[in-house]
Amino acid sequence: MENIRLEYRGETAVLTVDRPKALNALNSATLREMEEALSLLEEQKDLRTVIVTGGGEKSFVAGADISEMVNASAPEGREMALLAKRCFERLEQMPVVTIAAVNGYALGGGCELAMACDIRVAAENAIFGQPECGLGILPGFGGTQRLARLVGKGLAKELIFTCRRIDAQEACRIGLVNQVVPQTELLESCLAMAEEIGRSAPLGVAYAKQAINAGLDIDLDSGLQMEANLFGLAFATQDKHEGMTAFLEKRKEKHFSGQ
Ligand code: CAA
Secondary structure, eight states: OOSEEEEEETTEEEEEEOOGGGTTOBOHHHHHHHHHHHHHHHHOTTOOEEEEEESSSSEEEOOBOHHHHTTOOHHHHHHHHHHHHHHHHHHHTOSSEEEEEEOSEEETHHHHHHHTSSEEEEETTOEEEOOGGGGTSOOOSSHHHHHHHHHOHHHHHHHHHHOOOEEHHHHHHTTSSSEEEOGGGHHHHHHHHHHHHHTSOHHHHHHHHHHHHHHTTSOHHHHHHHHHHHHHHHTTSHHHHHHHHHHHTTOSOOOOOOO
């Protein structure tokens, strides 16, 4: 892979979009490499978290690649959006937790990539925005859908229609990012959060993620029914027995097997 780097830190993988000459902009080749990387991650048995970040200190991902899109036809534009849809949905549906470590510009497709992750941690220099309408298009890698779900319909419309860029603090205030940390501490903060998540039971986390993700797209009653089903499934796991026994035995140490 040329534009995607994968590194492992214990039970955490760090996926870096690394295309410095274009501030990590996503062209089709990079999206296909990302799919390849996701296939590798899906095969990892002991993985608990994936941190997604951008190479260098200036940019997370500066959007879809404008030089590739400039001469693209309508069917080609649609194909590109469908490629990103497939890739980002796969990321979103991973059973492990994904954290976007936003280390600079997260514009257009970059903001959309961050939103496909479960949690977003931003460095103080991060800048978010959906500038697509200023380019004569609209967000096409999930922005109209995921931004509205994260910050609400009104704010999503304002940000998309005005193309306004916002800084990390504002992104945090409106709920687009979970927390803001100094730039030099970004990766460490994400790794610390990954470690915290790693102390929870893998299947508990995976079922909770599934319930939250799917629940937001259905009515409350169906969501509660799905939660009850997953709650029942969790009772069939070894880790439910271990977690509860450890509590009753007043043990701090828990030995979750992921089963
Ligand atoms: N596509 C292609 N190339 C890009 C790019 C992008 N999205 N963003 C940056 N680059 C390239 C620049 O063309 C430049 O290349 P050259 O050195 O060959 O000229 C290089 O990266 C460095 O960029 P700048 O010189 O512009 O750096 P800067 O510090 O002055 O500005 C920036 C940084 C504000 C991020 C600016 O590069 C910028 O505005 N980029 C475009 C952001 C954007 O509009 N993103 C949305 C794209 S559309 C989209 O994403 C659709 C969708 O929904 C999926």
